Structures are given as C-alpha cells and as structure tokens.
Amino acid sequence: MDNFIAARSQMAISLGFHIIYSCIGMVMPVFMAISHYKWIKTGDAVYKNITQAWSKGVAIFFATGAVSGTILSFELGLLWPKFMEHAGPIFGMPFSLEGVAFFIEAIALGFFLYGWKRLNKWFHWGTGVMVGVSGIASGILVVSANSWMNNPAGFDFVNGQYVNIDPIKAMFNGSWFSEALHMTLAAFSATGFAVAGIHALMIAKKQNVQFHSKAFKIAIVFGAIAAILQPFSGDISAKNAAAKQPAKLAAMEAYFHTQPYSPLTVGGIPDTANKKVNYGIEIPGLLSFLVYDNFKQPVKALDTIPVKNQPPITVTHIAFEIMIAIGSAMMLIGVLYFVAIWKKRSWLSKKWFLYLFIIATPFGFIAVESGWTVTEVGRQPWIIQGVMRTRDAVTPMPGIQYSFYLFTAVYVILSIAVIFLLKRQIKMVPELYDR
Amino acid sequence: MLYIVISFLFLAIVLYFLLGGADFGAGIIELFTSEKNKSRTRKTSYQAIGPIWEANHMWLIIAVVIMFVAFPTMYSTMCTYLHIPLLIMLMGITARGTAFAFRNYDAIKGENTQRIYNNVFVYSSFITPLFLGIIAGSAISRQIDPGATSFTDAYIFSWLNYFSVAVGLFTVALSGYLAAIYLIGEADNDHDARRFIIKAKAMNILAVVFGGLVFIASEIEHIRLAHWIFGNPVSLIAVIAASISLIASWVLINKGKRKIIRIGAGFQVTMILLAVGYMHYPYLVMIKGGQNLSMFAYHAPEKTINVLGWGLLLGSLLILPSLFYLYYSFQKKEIV
Numbered sequence: 001m002d003n004f005i006a007a008r009s010q011m012a013i014s015l016g017f018h019i020i021y022s023c024i025g026m027v028m029p030v031f032m033a034i035s036h037y038k039w040i041k042t043g044d045a046v047y048k049n050i051t052q053a054w055s056k057g058v059a060i061f062f063a064t065g066a067v068s069g070t071i072l073s074f075e076l077g078l079l080w081p082k083f084m085e086h087a088g089p090i091f092g093m094p095f096s097l098e099g100v101a102f103f104i105e106a107i108a109l110g111f112f113l114y115g116w117k118r119l120n121k122w123f124h125w126g127t128g129v130m131v132g133v134s135g136i137a138s139g140i141l142v143v144s145a146n147s148w149m150n151n152p153a154g155f156d157f158v159n160g161q162y163v164n165i166d167p168i169k170a171m172f173n174g175s176w177f178s179e180a181l182h183m184t185l186a187a188f189s190a191t192g193f194a195v196a197g198i199h200a201l202m203i204a205k206k207q208n209v210q211f212h213s214k215a216f217k218i219a220i221v222f223g224a225i226a227a228i229l230q231p232f233s234g235d236i237s238a239k240n241a242a243a244k245q246p247a248k249l250a251a252m253e254a255y256f257h258t259q260p261y262s263p264l265t266v267g268g269i270p271d272t273a274n275k276k277v278n279y280g281i282e283i284p285g286l287l288s289f290l291v292y293d294n295f296k297q298p299v300k301a302l303d304t305i306p307v308k309n310q311p312p313i314t315v316t317h318i319a320f321e322i323m324i325a326i327g328s329a330m331m332l333i334g335v336l337y338f339v340a341i342w343k344k345r346s347w348l349s350k351k352w353f354l355y356l357f358i359i360a361t362p363f364g365f366i367a368v369e370s371g372w373t374v375t376e377v378g379r380q381p382w383i384i385q386g387v388m389r390t391r392d393a394v395t396p397m398p399g400i401q402y403s404f405y406l407f408t409a410v411y412v413i414l415s416i417a418v419i420f421l422l423k424r425q426i427k428m429v430p431e432l433y434d435r
Numbered sequence: 436m437l438y439i440v441i442s443f444l445f446l447a448i449v450l451y452f453l454l455g456g457a458d459f460g461a462g463i464i465e466l467f468t469s470e471k472n473k474s475r476t477r478k479t480s481y482q483a484i485g486p487i488w489e490a491n492h493m494w495l496i497i498a499v500v501i502m503f504v505a506f507p508t509m510y511s512t513m514c515t516y517l518h519i520p521l522l523i524m525l526m527g528i529t530a531r532g533t534a535f536a537f538r539n540y541d542a543i544k545g546e547n548t549q550r551i552y553n554n555v556f557v558y559s560s561f562i563t564p565l566f567l568g569i570i571a572g573s574a575i576s577r578q579i580d581p582g583a584t585s586f587t588d589a590y591i592f593s594w595l596n597y598f599s600v601a602v603g604l605f606t607v608a609l610s611g612y613l614a615a616i617y618l619i620g621e622a623d624n625d626h627d628a629r630r631f632i633i634k635a636k637a638m639n640i641l642a643v644v645f646g647g648l649v650f651i652a653s654e655i656e657h658i659r660l661a662h663w664i665f666g667n668p669v670s671l672i673a674v675i676a677a678s679i680s681l682i683a684s685w686v687l688i689n690k691g692k693r694k695i696i697r698i699g700a701g702f703q704v705t706m707i708l709l710a711v712g713y714m715h716y717p718y719l720v721m722i723k724g725g726q727n728l729s730m731f732a733y734h735a736p737e738k739t740i741n742v743l744g745w746g747l748l749l750g751s752l753l754i755l756p757s758l759f760y761l762y763y764s765f766q767k768k769e770i771v
C-alpha cells in the first residue's frame with residue numbers, strides 16, 4: 001500500500017470510528033437528562049432505571065470516544081504535519097474552544113456518573129444537562145474546523161505564504177452553519193433511531209415492556225423530529241457545496257456535462273471513462289431547481305473542472321446516494337411515527353410497526369458515515385480546498401501502512417469489545433431493574 | 436499574550452504530569468502489588484481516580500492544542516520525527532482508558548474478562564508514561580535530525596537513545612511515587628495505608644536511581660544536562676527545593692501526615708519540571724546540529740496568539756473552579 005493512501009485510509013478509519021462515539025456522546029446525555037427529569041418530577045422508578053441503565057452504557061462509549069478523540073488530536077500532526085504547520089494557527093480557534101468544552105464535559109460527567117447518592121438531585125440533574133450541552137458545543141466547534149477545510153477563510157494566500165490570519169473569521173467561515181446544523185441533526189436522528197431500534201427489539205421480544213416502551217419513546221421523538229428536518233438542512237448543504245465546491249457537487253451527482261435544465265440522476269453506477277452514468281434515472285431540471293430554485297439555470301458539471309482537481313467520482317456519488325436513500329427512509333418512518341401517535345395508536349403495539357424501527361436501527365449511522373465520505377472524499381485532491389493538496393501535506397515518514405494496519409486492528413478490537421459489553425448491559429436489565 | 440500562552444502550556448504539562456502521572460501510577464502500583472493485595476489496591480484506586488480520570492487527561496489535550504495552534508512548527512517537527520513513540524503512547528492511552536472503563540462498567544463481572552482488563556490496564560499504565568518520558572527527553576536530546584538520510588537515523592534514533600530512555604524510566608518512577616502518595620490518603624484502613632507507604636518509599640528510591648541514570652546518560656550522549664541545571668540559578672534552586680522536599684517527605688511519610696506529603700510530592704515533581712523546563716527555556720525542541728526552536732521565534736501570528744490567550748483565560752475561569760469542586764466533592768467518600 002502506498003504511503004499516501006495508507007495515511008488517508010488511517011485518517012478515514014479513525015474519524016469514521018470516532019464519529020459514532022461522538023454522536024452518542026452528544027445525544028445520549030440529552031436523553032438521559034429527559035428521563036432523569038421525568039423521574040424527579042413523577043417519582044416513577046422506571047425512569048430512574050432507564051437513566052441509570054443508559055448512563056452505564058454511555059460511560060463505556062465515553063471512554064472509547066475520549067481515547068479515540070485523543071488519538072485524533074495527535075493523528076492530525078502524525079499524518080499531516082505540513083497541513084497542521086500552516087493550518088493550526090488559522091483553524092485552531094474552534095479546537096481551543098473545543099478543548100474547553102471537553103474539559104467541562106469531562107468534569108460534569110465525573111459528577112454525573114459518580115454523584116447518584118451524594119449530590120443534591122437538581123444539581124445532579126444539572127451536571128447531566130451540562131454533559132449534553134458541552135458535548136453538542138464541542139461537536140459544533142469541531143465541525144466548524146472541518147468546514148474551514150471545505151471553505152477556507154480568515155487568511156490570504158500570497159506567494160505560498162499564509163498572511164493576514166484571522167482565527168475568528170476562519171471559525172465563522174461560510175460553511176460552518178450549514179455543516180454544524182446538518183451534523184447536529186444527524187447526531188440526533190442517528191442516535192435516536194439506534195436507541196429506539198434496540199428498545200423496539202426488546203418490546204417485540206416482550207421483555208420488560210414497560211421499561212423499554214418508555215425508553216423507546218424518549219429516543220424516537222428526538223430521532224423522528226431530526227429525521228424530518230434533515231433533508232431540508234441537507235438542501236442548504238447542497239446549495240452551499242454548489243457555490244463553494246462545484247467539483248464536489250458535480251461528483252456527488254455524477255454530473256459530467258454542463259447543460260441547462262441540469263438533470264438529477266437517481267441511483268446508477270458512474271462510468272468515468274465514458275463520462276456517463278449507467279442504470280441511473282435522470283430527472284431533467286431537478287438539479288437546477290435544487291441548486292438555483294429554477295429549472296433552467298445550468299449547474300457547473302465536471303467538464304468545467306480540470307481532471308487533476310476532480311475528486312473520486314464513483315465513491316462520492318454512491319456515498320451520496322446511500323445518504324439520500326436512507327435520509328428519505330428515515331424521514332418517512334419519522335412521519336409514520338407521528339401519524340401513529342396522533343391518529344393510529346393501535347399501530348404502536350403492532351409487530352410490523354416495531355420491526356420498522358428494528359430494521360432502521362443502523363440507518364442513521366450508515367448515513368453519517370456516507371455523508372462524511374461525501375464531504376471528505378468530495379474535497380479531494382485538496383486538504384484545504386483550493387489552497388493545499390492532500391498529497392503535499394502527508395508525513396514524509398515511510399511505512400504508514402503498518403500503522404494503518406495497527407489502528408485498524410485496534411478499532412476492530414474496540415468495536416467488538418463495545419458491542420460485547422453493550423450486549424451484557426442489555427442482558428442484565430431484567431435482573432437489575434425488574435424488581 | 437505570548438507569555439500567557441506559554442504559562443498555560445507549562446501549566447498544562449505540569450498538571451498532566453501530576454494528575455495524569457498519578458493516574459498512570461495507580462496502574463504501576465497495581466502492577467507491583469502482590470496477588471493477594473491486588474483487589475484491595477484496585478478498589479482504592481477506583482475510588483480515587485474513577486470520577487476524575489477523564490478530566491485529568493484533558494490536560495494532555497489542552498497541551499496538544501496549544502502546541503498546534505501556537506507553536507505549529509514544533510508540533511509538526513515532533514509529530515514527524517517522534518512519530519513512533521507518539522504512536523506507542525497513543526496505543527497505551529487507548530488501552531488504558533478503555534480497560535479502566537470496561538472493568539468498572541462491565542455488567543457481568545466475570546473472572547476471565549476482569550483478568551484481561553486488569554492486565555491491559557496495568558501494562559499500559561506502565562508503557563504510557565515510559566513513552567511520554569521518552570518523547571519529552573527526545574525533544575531536548577538534540578537527536579532529532581532533519582538532515583538524516585536513513586529511516587533509522589530519522590525516525591528511530593531520534594528517540595531510541597540512553598538519555599531518552601532514562602528520562603522515560605524516571606517518569607515511570609515519579610508517576611508511581613505520586614500515585615502511592617495519593618493513595619495513602621485514600622486508603623480506608625491502616626493496613627492498606629502502610630502498604631502504600633512502603634510503595635511510595637520504593638518508588639522514591641527508584642526515582643532517585645533513575646534520576647542518577649538520566650545524568651549518566653546525558654554524559655554519554657554529550658548532553659550538557661549538569662551544566663544546564665547547575666549553571667543557572669533558577670534550576671539550581673528548584674533542584675535544591677526538590678531535594679529538600681524529598682527528605683522532608685521521608686520524615687513526614689512515617690508520621691502519616693497525608694495532606695502535607697501530598698503537597699510535598701506535588702511540589703517536588705513541579706520543582707523537577709521547573710528545573711528542566713527552565714534550563715532550556717525558551718527552546719522547546721532542540722535539533723541536531725544546534726538549531727533550537729525557540730518559543731519566541733517559532734510561534735503563530737500575533738492575532739492567533741491573542742485569541743488563543745483570551746480563550747485560555749476565559750476557559751480557565753469556567754474550568755478551574757468546577758475542577759476544584761470536583762476534586763473537593765470526591766475527597767474521601769464512599770463511591771457507589
């Protein structure tokens with residue numbers, strides 16, 4: 001394996017791993033705070049049990065999220081020293097603030113996990129809320145660092161020098177809002193659906209139905225609302241990409257030839273040699289409409305971009321299709337849930353209805369992974385869009401493939417361990433909370 | 436503002452060394468505890484570090500972020516030439532953090548699984564500070580060689596030398612020492628407290644021995660450590676202060692003065708860090724052939740430093756009080 005490919009793969013696998021834990025780290029504290037609140041208000045012990053059961057699971061995720069995040073903060077330099085040397089002072093602001101947010105999160109988590117018997121109950125609840133608030137804040141901040149790579153701002157690039165650096169402008173670059181919004185919604189819909197799916201499975205198995213129904217409800221309300229909003233926020237992201245990263249948008253849509261009434265291609269496999277898409281369905285004018293709100297205006301296609309500045313098209317397109325397919329499915333399921341609550345309460349206990357959620361358990365996370373693939377692969381060959389090429393940023397040290405194998409092994413082991421531990425948590429629910 | 440940023444960097448490193456060091460040390464102590472006492476040591480250290488270990492490790496993140504925002508050249512130099520020890524350290528941090536969480540949160544406390552977690556925990560607690568020390572030692576050992584032509588010269592011998600390894604061992608001993616002192620105060624019975632006192636003394640002797648090794652190794656590698664330390668008054672005073680507090684803590688340890696020896700041990704280690712820190716200040720990374728990266732010459736543009744400085748000041752207003760309250764709340768109370 002070539003050094004450069006190894007470095008990219010290692011970065012991808014590390015981030016792909018971390019994002020799962022960070023989504024959970026952002027959202028589970030919110031769910032716990034809700035159930036904790038209900039317990040304090042109603043005195044219903046089921047809610048207390050839910051909060052405690054969740055918090056044990058979350059502690060495992062937190063440790064894994066924290067170590068994989070620590071790895072990342074070094075990996076940026078280990079793999080991309082040239083990038084960090086120049087970018088650090090420019091896009092470092094969100095990272096410094098993120099450091100503060102993590103710190104507060106870690107402190108609040110210490111109070112929350114170990115404070116059950118000794119803190120004032122409202123103070124204890126407040127520490128749980130703080131965990132959630134600082135988790136979401138850190139997610140937004142780090143995504144702002146990423147959006148700077150897509151849409152660099154806050155410096156001038158003159159003769160290969162980075163001058164007039166303004167870290168605040170860099171942080172509030174033109175893409176930070178759309179990315180942060182889309183990511184936060186993604187975290188809620190992915191975690192919400194995953195948690196709801198697990199509890200739906202337990203309801204379908206008729207185990208501790210009361211416990212699991214209440215837990216299911218908290219998770220799915222958030223998941224469904226976020227899933228319904230997600231396509232709208234995705235539309236904002238796509239418009240933004242069209243304006244700032246036309247190559248990315250064209251690759252996402254596998255759109256080769258610039259033309260008026262630009263078509264949107266649904267599905268299909270791009271044939272890059274012949275510049276066409278096989279087996280796709282073309283809907284004329286829809287791409288123009290999505291980008292410019294009218295059916296006629298031509299969208300810039302890949303033929304306007306030199307080949308050496310084009311991202312890998314097949315990967316970007318397929319990842320995008322997966323995200324859209326899942327996004328539509330999740331939105332639909334979300335709508336069905338609200339229909340059930342308002343009009344068809346009988347659905348809620350039906351097998352088919354539960355199975356809908358069981359099947360959707362991994363959907364959100366698959367969409368998160370493919371969405372990030374779109375964003376990151378779609379940015380290639382740039383590490384800083386239009387300014388620095390990824391190839392020029394990579395470490396000079398040879399043999400990165402071995403570290404890639406090592407990291408892959410570590411992440412595989414950790415994933416197995418976390419799944420194993422989570423299974424044991426769920427298995428113990430009846431014994432611990434069924435009194 | 437540059438001074439504020441440098442102070443925060445030093446503060447983060449010292450606090451990571453003290454708090455993170457004590458965390459790692461707890462694992463080192465467990466490693467050197469006889470089978471029959473292991474579970475008691477484990478219980479004490481769980482009570483002591485359970486609520487605070489994640490917060491302790493944030494100091495490392497703060498230090499890294501300050502490095503790449505404010506001193507990017509040094510960060511990228513270290514990341515390039517010390518890639519391998521950094522990688523091993525990261526593996527250590529990962530293994531340790533997860534094993535600690537897993538062993539406490541596994542819903543079923545099976546004997547075999549617990550044994551795996553424990554083994555991973557203690558060995559990674561040993562390896563991580565070893566490599567942290569190696570990295571710190573290498574940064575100032577003048578073995579980093581940007582002109583190197585072979586893989587081994589550039590990426591192996593930059594850190595695999597007597598001096599760096601001696602610093603690594605010294606770090607391990609100090610971590611163990613800090614942990615033992617900390618655990619004396621956390622023990623809930625006299626028998627355990629006495630065990631930790633013995634451990635603290637042993638670690639202290641080891642630290643003195645490895646400290647001596649560091650000096651010997653520096654002579655072998657032609658690093659003028661002795662000259663640096665004894666050649667400037669601040670380092671000299673710091674070393675003397677460290678030695679006095681070392682002797683004082685031997686006396687006080689036997690009297691069971693828990694609070695004071697804790698402060699004394701922290702003071703001792705801070706003084707050691709001050710001595711080595713001051714001697715090569717403002718150079719953070721020293722490169723073969725005499726080029727040194729000074730914090731005054733190789734820092735980020737003014738505006739970045741200002742924003743970072745304000746960020747750190749405001750952040751610490753939020754963090755420090757809540758951190759103290761966390762430590763205060765979990766002092767010496769039973770954890771469930």
Ligand code: HDD
Pocket residue numbers: 143150178179180182183185186187189190230231232233234235237238239240241323324325326327328330363364365367368369370371372373374375376378
């Ligand atoms: C639950 C997860 C999820 C779902 C259901 C969707 N997305 Fe998404 N999408 C993400 C999760 C995600 C993400 C992982 O969070 C990304 C990667 C970077 C980012 O900010 O969000 C992303 C990126 C991303 C981008 C690239 C932004 C850029 O690189 O500048 C676009 C254009 C869209 N999305 C559009 C959509 C549309 C139109 C959806 C409607 C169905 C959609 N996404 C559903």
Ligand code: HEM
Pocket residue numbers: 008009011012015016018019076080083142143145146369372373376377379380382383390
């Ligand atoms: C957690 C969500 C993220 C995921 C899943 C993700 C995914 C990926 C993937 C798949 C690549 C490889 C692209 C390729 O080489 O073809 C990559 C590269 C990279 N990402 Fe991300 N990314 C995430 C967030 C971030 C953030 C927040 C940052 C930094 C601020 C970042 C920085 C980088 C860098 C520096 C590279 C390597 C250079 C490059 O390939 O452009 N990523 N990421």
Ligand code: HEM
Pocket residue numbers: 018019021022023024025026061062063064065066067068069070072073076102103105106135136138139140142143183489493496
């Ligand atoms: C290059 C990119 C990234 C770096 C360097 C990084 C760094 C870190 C670090 C150091 C931690 C540990 C904090 C602790 O001990 O509590 C962490 C956790 C976390 N990260 Fe990341 N991160 C990156 C990408 C992301 C992305 C893309 C997101 C979200 C969208 C994210 C969200 C979080 C959250 C919410 C946590 C806390 C939850 C947990 O610990 O599980 N991070 N990250």
